[in-house]
Amino acid sequence: MYNKIFSASIWIAVALLGAAALGGIALNRGEPINALWFITAALCVHAVAYRFYAAWIAARVLAIDPTRATPAERLNNGRDYIPTNRWIVFGHHFAAIAGPGPLVGPTLAAQFGYLPGTLWILIGAVLGGCVQDMVTLFFSTRRNGRSLGQMARDELGAIGGIAALIATLLIMIILIAVLGLVVVNAMKHSPWATSTVAATIPIAMLVGLYMRDIRPGRVLEGSLLGVILLLLAVAGGSWLDHQPGLRVLFDHPGLTLAWAVIAYGFAAAILPVWLLLAPRDYLSTFIKLGTVVLLALAIVWLQPAVKMPAFTQFIDGSGPIFGGKLFPFVFITIACGAVSGFHALIASGTTPKLLSNERDIRMIGYGGMALESFVAIIAMIAATVLDPGVFFAINSPAGVVGKEAAAAVAKISSWGFPVTVEQMSLLAQQMGEATLFARTGGAPSLAVGMASIFGSAFGQGMLALWYHFAIMFEAIFILTTLDAGTRVGRFMLQDMLGNIWQPLGRTSWYPSVLLTSGLVVAAWGYFLYIGVIDPNGGVNILWPLFGISNQILAAIALCVATGILVKSDKLKHAWITGLPLTWLVIVTSSAAWEKITSPDVRIGFLAAANDLAGKLASGVLPPEKAASAPTLIFNQRLDAALTLFFVCLLWLIVLDMLRICARHLNGKPVPPLSEAPHLVTQLEEAWQRD
Amino acid sequence: MAKRLNNLLRGQYAALRAYSTPERSGRSFSYGNRTAYPLRVRLPSSVCLRRSLRRALPLDLPATVLRWLYANWRKFWYALRQLSGDDAYERYLAHHSACHANTAPLSRKNFFQHEQQQKWSDIKRCC
Numbered sequence: 001m002y003n004k005i006f007s008a009s010i011w012i013a014v015a016l017l018g019a020a021a022l023g024g025i026a027l028n029r030g031e032p033i034n035a036l037w038f039i040t041a042a043l044c045v046h047a048v049a050y051r052f053y054a055a056w057i058a059a060r061v062l063a064i065d066p067t068r069a070t071p072a073e074r075l076n077n078g079r080d081y082i083p084t085n086r087w088i089v090f091g092h093h094f095a096a097i098a099g100p101g102p103l104v105g106p107t108l109a110a111q112f113g114y115l116p117g118t119l120w121i122l123i124g125a126v127l128g129g130c131v132q133d134m135v136t137l138f139f140s141t142r143r144n145g146r147s148l149g150q151m152a153r154d155e156l157g158a159i160g161g162i163a164a165l166i167a168t169l170l171i172m173i174i175l176i177a178v179l180g181l182v183v184v185n186a187m188k189h190s191p192w193a194t195s196t197v198a199a200t201i202p203i204a205m206l207v208g209l210y211m212r213d214i215r216p217g218r219v220l221e222g223s224l225l226g227v228i229l230l231l232l233a234v235a236g237g238s239w240l241d242h243q244p245g246l247r248v249l250f251d252h253p254g255l256t257l258a259w260a261v262i263a264y265g266f267a268a269a270i271l272p273v274w275l276l277l278a279p280r281d282y283l284s285t286f287i288k289l290g291t292v293v294l295l296a297l298a299i300v301w302l303q304p305a306v307k308m309p310a311f312t313q314f315i316d317g318s319g320p321i322f323g324g325k326l327f328p329f330v331f332i333t334i335a336c337g338a339v340s341g342f343h344a345l346i347a348s349g350t351t352p353k354l355l356s357n358e359r360d361i362r363m364i365g366y367g368g369m370a371l372e373s374f375v376a377i378i379a380m381i382a383a384t385v386l387d388p389g390v391f392f393a394i395n396s397p398a399g400v401v402g403k404e405a406a407a408a409v410a411k412i413s414s415w416g417f418p419v420t421v422e423q424m425s426l427l428a429q430q431m432g433e434a435t436l437f438a439r440t441g442g443a444p445s446l447a448v449g450m451a452s453i454f455g456s457a458f459g460q461g462m463l464a465l466w467y468h469f470a471i472m473f474e475a476i477f478i479l480t481t482l483d484a485g486t487r488v489g490r491f492m493l494q495d496m497l498g499n500i501w502q503p504l505g506r507t508s509w510y511p512s513v514l515l516t517s518g519l520v521v522a523a524w525g526y527f528l529y530i531g532v533i534d535p536n537g538g539v540n541i542l543w544p545l546f547g548i549s550n551q552i553l554a555a556i557a558l559c560v561a562t563g564i565l566v567k568s569d570k571l572k573h574a575w576i577t578g579l580p581l582t583w584l585v586i587v588t589s590s591a592a593w594e595k596i597t598s599p600d601v602r603i604g605f606l607a608a609a610n611d612l613a614g615k616l617a618s619g620v621l622p623p624e625k626a627a628s629a630p631t632l633i634f635n636q637r638l639d640a641a642l643t644l645f646f647v648c649l650l651w652l653i654v655l656d657m658l659r660i661c662a663r664h665l666n667g668k669p670v671p672p673l674s675e676a677p678h679l680v681t682q683l684e685e686a687w688q689r690d
Numbered sequence: 691m692a693k694r695l696n697n698l699l700r701g702q703y704a705a706l707r708a709y710s711t712p713e714r715s716g717r718s719f720s721y722g723n724r725t726a727y728p729l730r731v732r733l734p735s736s737v738c739l740r741r742s743l744r745r746a747l748p749l750d751l752p753a754t755v756l757r758w759l760y761a762n763w764r765k766f767w768y769a770l771r772q773l774s775g776d777d778a779y780e781r782y783l784a785h786h787s788a789c790h791a792n793t794a795p796l797s798r799k800n801f802f803q804h805e806q807q808q809k810w811s812d813i814k815r816c817c
Contacts, residue, residue, distance in 0.1 A: 078785030080808065084772075091773040101817035175817050217802035219776040273810040274803065281815065282774065335817075342816035349813050477815075484815040491811060507811070550817065 011051065018044025022122075025310075026115060032305035035381045038114075039300060042122060042377045046370040049126040054134065054366040058359075061565070061573040062138050066359040069681040071144045071352060081145070083356035083683060086363060092354065093368045095285045096346045097133075098292075100478045101336025101550075102376035104182055107383040107442040107449075108543060109333040110391065111319045113311040114384045116330045118377065124331070124338025125373030128580035132554055133343045134365030135561040135577055140348035141355055142675045148348045152560050154674040155567065156653070156660055163653045164556050168345065169492050170646070171549040173520070175342075176265070176485045177527030178542040179478045184257045184532060185441035185539075186471050191250035192237040192432055194257070196468055197475040198250070199233035200280070201264070207279035219282060226283045230476070234469050241432065258532045261482075262525040268483040269490055269517040277483045284477035291473050295378055295450060298457040308384035308391065313415065320396035321440070322540045323602030328591040332547035337376025339580065341553025343369065356683060382449035383442075389419025390427065390436075394445040397537030398438040408437055432464030440537040443474045489520040530635045533628060540602065541639060544595060548588050548643060552650045555584040559657040566661040567673055585654060592647040596640050605643065609636035778805060 021041035025033065058064045072083040084092075109117035140146055146154070149168065153161025187194040207226040215221055240246050252260075268276050312319075315326040322333065336342070347365060355361065383391065392412045393401075401408040405421045412419055428436045431448060439445070447470035454466040491507060493516045498505015504512045531538020558581035565574040598604035601611045609632075615621050616629045664670045759766075771777040779798050786795040796804065 076785075078782055078789065079805070082781070082785075085769075087769065088772050091769075096814055097816055099815060099817045179817070212799070212802065216799040217776075217779050219774045219778075220771065223774065274806050277810055278806045340817065345813045346816055481815050481817065484810065484813075487810060488813050546817075 011048070014044050015048050018048060025118060029310060032307050034303050035299055035306055035385060036303045038118060038306070038377055038381055039296075041118075042374050045122050045126060046374065049130070050362075050366060050370060053126065054130065054362050057131065057134065057366075057576055058362045061570060061576055062135065062361075064138070064358045064361060065678075066357055067680055068358055069679040069683075070141055070355045070358060071676070072355055073681060073683055074676075074679060075144065075353075080350070081353045084354040086356070086360040089351060089354045089356075089360065090364050090368060093346065093351045093364050094371055095289070096350065097340070097343045097368060098288065098372055098375060099336070099342075099481050100179060100182065100474060101340065101342075102372055103379040103446055103474065104442040104543075105334045105337050105547075106376050106380040107446050108321055108395070108539065109330050110308060110380060110383040111312065111314050111321045111395070112326055112330055113315070114306055114308045114380060115310040116315070116326055117334055117380055120330055120334050121337045121373050121376045121380065124334065125369060125376075128554075128583070129339040129343070129373065130366040130369040131576055131580060132339060132341075132557055132561070133347050133369040134361060135565075136344045136557050137347040137352055137355075137365035138358070138361050139561060139564055141352040141358060141361065144676050145352040146348065146674075148344050148557055148560065151348065151564075151674075152556065152653075155560060155671060156563050156656055157671055159656050160556075160560070160563075160653055163649050163656075164560075165492070165496075167549070167553055167556055167646070167649055169489060170642075171341070171546075171553050172485050172489045172492075173523045174527060174542070174546045174549050176482050176489075176524040177531065178539075178546040179481055180258070180261045180265070180524065180528040181531040181538045181542055182441040182443050183475050183478050183482075184254050184261060184528070185439060185537075186443040186447070186475060187252075187257050188254045188439070189251055189435075190433055190471075191247040192241040192464075192468050193471045193475075194250040194252065195240050196233050196237040196472045197479075199236070200230060200283070200472065200476050200479070201276070203229045203233060204276055204280040204283060207283065208275045211279060212274045222279065223282045223286050226279065227286055230283060230287065230472065231469075234465060234472055237468055238432065238464065254532045255529075258525075258528050262521060262528065264479075265482055265486050265525070266517060266521045268479075269486040269521065270513055273487075277480070277487065280476065280483065281480050284480045287473050288477050291450075291470075292375055292378065295382065295453065296374075298453050299378065299381055302453065302457050304381070304385040304453060304456070306381065306384045307386065308388050312388070317600065317603065320392060320400045322543060323600060324544065324591075324594060328587040328594070329544065331587045332544055332551060332591045334376070335547040335550045337373055337379070339551065339554045339584065340369075340372075341550050341555070341557055343372075344553065344557030357681065379446060382446055382453060385453065386445065386449050387417075387419065387423075389413065389417040390423065390448070391445055392417055393419050393424055394436050394439050394448060395442070396438060397440050397535075397540070399536040401438070403438075405435070405437055430463045431467040433467070438537070440539050442539070443471060446474065447471050486517065486520050486524070489524075490516045493520060530639075534632070534635075535625075536602065541605075541636075544591065545639060545643065548591055548595070549646055551584050551588045552646050555581055555588065555650055556653050558584065559653050563657045563660050564673070567664050567670060571665070581654075585650065588650060589647055592643045595643050605636045605640035609633045609640070612636070775805075778802075 018041055021037045021044060024037050025041055070083070072081050075081040076083060106117050106121065136148065139151060140148075143151060143154070149161055149164045152164040183197070187197055203226055206229070207222045210225060211218060211222040240250070271277075314320070317323060317325040317329075322329065324332075331338070351364060355364070386394075389412055392415070393408060396408070396412065398408075401411045405424065409419055409421050409424070424436055427448070428434065431451060436444065436448065447467050450470040451463050451466035455463045458466075490513070494505050494507055494512060497512075497516065503509055504516070506512055527542065528538075531542045534541055558577045561577040562574050562581055565571075565577060594603055595605055597606070599607050601608045612629055612633050616626060616633070619626075621629060660670050768777075772781075779801050782801055783795055786793075795801075
């Protein structure tokens, strides 16, 4: 009894503290606010949600059964199916789901002010993203670790399965293109950044050779060696930047770098995994976890002030970073930090094959995503501690604010965010860059934010080093996603083509490998090219496209989950996935509608295409722009068609799910539940003994 | 504090592990034709929290944390090896001798190659 009162009072205190922090963030106007409030609000909201909402879902809705043997136990083969300690599974799961998305999305969404993004990161994660990850993990665990596509086919029928497969492949392509664009923009005309990123390739190969031939399987030794070499590469970049003969080798415009990234992607997809992909992944995981922890500690220690206002005037849709109103574009832009469809692929891939007990599902599914959302909050802080004028100067493309520094500064100051040319050139000098104007994509501004936080924590003298470390940190795991994504895209394509002509399906047949890798790379390479040549900065085109596709994948996962809940006679509780699903359908449909039909040339794809076509016909374009105009017009129309296709895919799956649910509720036959039979776990005794 | 974190790390947290059996709690509910027993999901028991607060607060926290780190460095090292896959071969050998003792196990190098090839044929990293 006493314990109960004590525990209840602690939770009431946590809830009140969270509410106070959130209230403080939400109601503050016009004054800088301490970043610690963001951390407090996030921790309290996640803790309360984890303790109550997630526990309720686990016990009442999913009816998690700790006595039931998991696939890891039943199918234990010592390799991919292995019962594993839950902290280890948590580590693997988190390393897999945490990518560059939650860092870049909040940075871009900061153009609306700090409040809309922060609120959506918290609410979206607690009610949508975490629930999606957790239920997907649960359903996959009950189905021997089957993938989302297989579950869609088994539970909803062939239409759902095919739609999920196509959506996954297309999303992968858009994702790789947009991530490639972020890296290209970070390296543009920056010899230091380019040389450091280039150095990660031979370093990864060296580590790969070490782990394969010199000391086979010694992952920690190899990784330690690699991390030391990477830090040396960051410092070496500084030296190279001061060598006039060498620096021209790494000083390139965006288009050249885009071709380099495309060539790299093709090479990475056909090279053996041990040489490049696997060692790079070890390095990126260590660097990523280390940097995120360091950043969180530095924020707690320094408690920097958030200088961005709660809302900016750009909620009306006139934002410089990307066009579009607060609704629906803040939800599309944040994407990964709140709800990420991609996580459903991980939660239905490796993770369910490692779970030793169903009761770990809450911690790994819900807790893993809560931590990811916390990372997104940290990215939001790192973006908003910058002076708003500096933030907009870095992130606004030249097509919006003008090519000349003086013009850009005047334009940004006229928005009410004062910034001067001297301030920007001093900052660029401190960061060891030629200029920081129009460095779009989110990575440079995040790196400046991180460098200023680390700089004030560990000494101002190393700002340039911290900046380039942050760029390297982002680039290395973006390139890992690029490698891994291209390879998975290749496997999926080979799987599909294998149905047409069997030899193409053989993953080790070299002609097929070359052909399918080439097709996948060409697909994302084309979108990367579109982004790089776009005069308004490709982020305006590609990031919303990526956000829409990611949220549609999330909606597909939630469709599968809702369908399963209804088919398991849990209609009463189907709202836990039905509610976020409804919201995602509303958000993605309206965002797609705006992207297709809006008359604003910065939002609507077709409006932009028609505007350019009109200008081309009337001959007002200068000759060099007129030459590239037909390509730009075609690209905008292609983007519009792709968006339309995505939305049709979404509605197809939603309607198919509703049809299945209606049939089930009317007592008509539906595909049966594909749950594996119940077996009592034998692991439990062993656990209790030790 | 130290003990609590220690337990947490070993994944043996009694309060979280305890779930009710029908005999113990008498509560159960059914969905469709299945009966399930609810998890008694609880926060780390308040008794423990109170004790840990009493222990941690009067002492200086950094020293407590350092002592705890020192006392458990072996477990960290083990967790790190397992997380990174550094000990994958040892685990494979253990599994092999338990389940397929009549065949020769793969060499370390071969095992590592197989492992990596298999690992990267699936979606492993996301946005």
